[in-house]
Amino acid sequence: MSVKIDIEREDTDILILGSGGAGLFAALHAQQTAPAGTRITLAVKGLVGKCGCTRMVQGGYNVALGGGDTVERHFMDTIQGGKWLPNQDMAWRLSEQAVIRIHELENEIGCFFDRNPDGSLHQKAFAGQTADRTVHKGDLTGIEIISRLMEHVLARPIRRLQEHRAIGLVPTRDGASLAGVLFIDMRTGGFRFIRAKCVMMGTGGGPTMYKYHTPSGDKTMDGLAMALRVGLPLRDMEMVQFHPTGLLAGDHTRMTGTVLEEGLRGAGGQLLNARGERFMFDYDQRGERATRDVVSRGIYAEMRKMNDPSQIGMFISMAHLGPENVRRKFAGMVRRCADSGFDLAAGKVEVVPTAHYFMGGVVVDPDTRTAMEGLYVAGEDAGGAHGSNRLGGNGVANSTVFGGVAGDVMGMDIRGMGGLRDPDEQVLAAEIERAIRPLSRRPGHIQELRHKLQEAMWEDVGVMRTGAGLQRGQKRIAEIHAELMETGVDPSNLAFNLTWHDWLNMASLTEISDVIAKAGELRENSRGAHFREDFPEPGAMESSYFTVARQQGEDLVLAREEVQFTIVRPGETILPAGEPETLVAAQ
């Protein structure tokens, strides 16, 4: 084999993976909290602030800012939305700290969120909320948040490693602590190992192993796959949130799967089947206005009923609201559809449910600490805050809140830490071995494998699941994984070699897909985003459990763990007696 392996080694004090809401906030807070002179490095798979999903946030940011709404109410909505599975201490931290974080974003970072005529922040309600709680900047909230955060990070003495892909967490010899992280410098194709006392992982999950998905292309479950390989427990791995209306434009275009915003249905958009009939009322009395999971299942069921290979999706139609009106109210969305060749305002656009968000993640405590000393996880990579379902607007709140917490906690913890730790060279070597595996094999079509995986996940581990399907899914995933392991990449030029990275993406995706399917099999009931046709009941809330998966040697070990109701028990509430159930005016 002609591949020569050099590893560049360097040290830093605090290392942050990813530049979404979690990564950027961690960097800023670490810089504020850590002792002067602490070296901070931000490493990211794309360009700082320009990759990941925080930038793609449209709807907004959940935070209770008075006017009747309270942190308690936000907390209760989160617990109920998560069907009693959330880690309650994390959900509480999320609701409580969101208040500070939004003030920080406005006052210190310089974000500007939409105002009411009197100058106060404007808030609206997503489905599943009992108060107008979502702060937003038009329907481009993420751009405002990430652009402003990015500016602050760029202007500070924070070392940036862009287009650096983390491929392995490398522990110390005893496996108890993290020594550092192995990267590929994508631009050169070389390896770089960076030791750090504290590492925060915020690589943002991202269920892109589904045929239809919304997240950005750089998100391929790398973080969770790395965590799995170092033996960390992952929870709620069966919980994949589908957004009901993803654009369907064919396999050959990257536009397929991208989101058509929720507001379209809220404003009265209708879902039609191929015969032009509305069908959502067959599935739920709220029709198109039902929650994401319900509408996704409705569309999926209707697709199955139609069973027409030439006509895959359903249609969203807005024209009855008046094309001019639609064009004005949803200017961005209409323009986006027009760019792709569809007329949203006057025609109808074909849609399918699309994988949107991953609730599962690394088990952490409310301070973002993991079972491994020196490793912190925040954002979509961390499990627990949302339980079985994430409310719209809680995603970006989660990543910014816990990213900031991680930065603060690392800045404090590092004071008590000794020197840098030495890596287990065997693990390091094994990670490199794993990454260069395809370079010594005959080049093949990785994209085809990705299609296969996406089909398998969509069909067998998708919107509606069965025990048999989940088992079939595991089999298919294993076959794809085996085929991937024998598929090579031309090693002649590794500099910015996207095909090599496609291979690595596939490796992470297959590893995690398997966990999703197994966790799905283990959960024999239907909660939130997880729906088992063979177990359609949610099960008793009192005895709720969540799934935990961890790699032990060659085996993936799964277990159910009981939910600890540390703050509130099912059937109870922490809202004062006499509080109305909802503060949102009925539509």
Next chain:
Amino acid sequence: MLTLGLYMAQRLSAMALAPLVLGHLAVMVYAIQGGLSTAEILGRTQGSIWWFLFYGSFVVAVSIHAAIGLRVIVHEVTRLRGPWLEIFTYGTGIVLLFMGARAVSAVTML
């Protein structure tokens, strides 16, 4: 390569030039239409303090304006910068000012 100061100098001189250019054009049209000879023109301009001030300010403004204008073009086309760019700018301005002064004195003084 413009800083605020140079920019203001260039724009203010342009504003000054605007009426002066119009005035000059009017004179030319008048002169040509009237079929005036050189001597006749000079006869009117020479010794006139008003013509001196008119063309004098034209020369000052245009020297500033053109020198800065050329500076920008030279910088953007040749990447000239630093002291040489300053020398070029001031040099151009001074040459224009000097030649212009000679012309004005020829036309308006006895």
Next chain:
Amino acid sequence: MLKPHRHHPLWLAYMLHRLSGLALALFLPVHFHVLSMAITRPESLDHFLSLAANPMVKLMEFGLVFLLAVHFFGGLRLLVLEFLPWSPGQKSLAAASVAGAFLISGTFLLRAV
């Protein structure tokens, strides 16, 4: 050939302004020199001015006045754009300045012949 990213009126207006400014700036020293001959060598100035009857020279003069007019209106356009609270009619402004330039230089030419 004009690169594709330059195919629009504002860029063309910019280039026209630049070329006219450059040409004027190059012509200026010549003009000053000719005028200053008025005292030093009046007879050669006369000779020079008599050339003005020549149609070729007429055309050149027209060109010069045209350049001045182009630059003048282009300059006014920029000054308006930069100093007045701004309205989006930039393209019409650019077109208007060229039209104005033709008008002025045209009258000049007509008068001259």
Next chain:
Amino acid sequence: MTGMLEVSVWRGSGEEGAYESYQVPARENQTVLDVVSWIQQSVDPSLTYRYACRVGMCGSCAMMVNGQPRWTCRTHVKRVLERGGLRVGPLRNLPVIKDLAADMDPFFDKWVKAGGVHPPSRTRYQPIQPVRPDDPGRVEANKAIECINCSVCYAACDTVTGNPDYLGPAALQRAWTLFNDAKVQDRQAILDGVSGAGGCHNCHSQGSCTRFCPNELDPLSAIAGLKRASARSFLKQRRQEC
């Protein structure tokens, strides 16, 4: 649409390289990014390009398409096809890393240099400043809020090409937004930040920025605003000195 597209793509790293031709199957719904992706995924695995969001939000995917800068994820092939073909190159005015991926660092360095960072006005423990949405400053600031820092305008501007110090349209537009932001206290600092050697006064109002901005933003006017504001403050200062 059926048949093949004739696509030539810039291959090379740094200063060196050449256009290479590929035949790409034409599809009904196809963006320029899809064409580039197809080449990498199906015929030439070594082709490098950059994208992330694929919906026009991240500004990572800009390239030169038939000589014009564009976001490729939202540029439908039909709209830009010339004689059945496409010519795709890396963004102008930035160093090329490899093939279609440009190094965007200079763009962001200038963003920061232009003072594009919001100076904190209050702390996280103070109430959020009330700002009326119809406040004229806010209305002006809102205009550029959709900027995705894609660098398309930067690639379109010939002043950037000629004057390497020039901060460029996007960074200056950001400064103008901050200048109008009611939450920013020190306006003069912003004007000072854009009045240096590479500042707003170098803009020749070429307008290519506004012409090509995929989000229909208007850096040309924003820069004119900065020129106006700085000229006013210049004159005011002079008057005070006298």
